[in-house]
């Protein structure tokens with residue numbers, strides 16, 4: 001394909017109807033805590049959108065609104081053009097600690113969301129084994145969360161989220177509790193997984209590097225009351241290995257550009 005056709009395709013991709021639209025969303029907690037005010041965001045299908053912003057700016061709140069766990073006090077969220085009115089099988093939310101059930105095995109934890117959906121036991125277990133294998137946890141099906149390392153628990157949580165086979169996966173700082181080596185491995189594995197799974201992912205992180213490395217688009221939020229102030233599309237050549245990507249001039253420039261947008265929030 002020639003460069004012109006490539007560009008035309010890329011432009012068609014960015015103009016495509018988003019799978020998810022956050023429109024003028026506001027959220028007031030109680031009588032006075034304005035967490036979000038006028039938040040707008042389009043999330044393209046099959047891409048990873050990272051949310052970056054100062055602590056307390058409303059990122060988790062926004063994920064909960066998208067998940068349908070809390071209702072916005074203004075505006076609305078649309079999935080494929082339909083307003084979100086509560087939780088649904090099209091959206092799965094993964095919390096930072098993955099909230100694994102401590103008394104249940106890896107297999108039961110991964111199959112858990114399917115039981116709630118009435119999937120028969122045999123099928124649940126087959127699906128769970130498939131995703132356990134996909135995240136690299138084969139052989140640990142019968143272990144309990146306390147018998148796993150932090151990184152393995154994250155993988156189990158990811159397998160559980162994948163097992164419900166929602167199109168949209170929301171992840172709230174999923175890799176923030178593991179060490180840097182494990183974090184890098186999980187990031188690479190997530191990108192590999194997404195090549196197979198083709199999910200739409202909304203990923204909250206505090207790490208600019210993580211956002212630039214993982215995301216097709218990075219949405220930057222302002223300090224509370226949060227709203228999206230800037231959307232950047234890294235458009236990196238990800239064909240090389242992670243160390244090559246992190247040294248690309250474009251990668252380094254993007255990290256600097258985003259830091260320039262965020263640093264005044266910490267001054």
Ligand SMILES: Nc1ncnc2c1ncn2[C@@H]1O[C@H](COP(=O)(O)OP(=O)(O)OP(=O)(O)O)[C@@H](O)[C@H]1O
Pocket residue numbers: 029030033034035053054055056057058059060061062224
């Ligand atoms: N249940 C709640 N009741 C009242 N206020 C809340 C509630 N949850 C969050 N808030 C407030 O709303 C604001 C946004 O919180 P939120 O957890 O969405 O931020 P965040 O961007 O996820 O922060 P962090 O980066 O620290 O996780 C904060 O000021 C927080 O104190």
Ligand SMILES: [Mg+2]
Pocket residue numbers: 059060061172
């Ligand atoms: Mg949060």
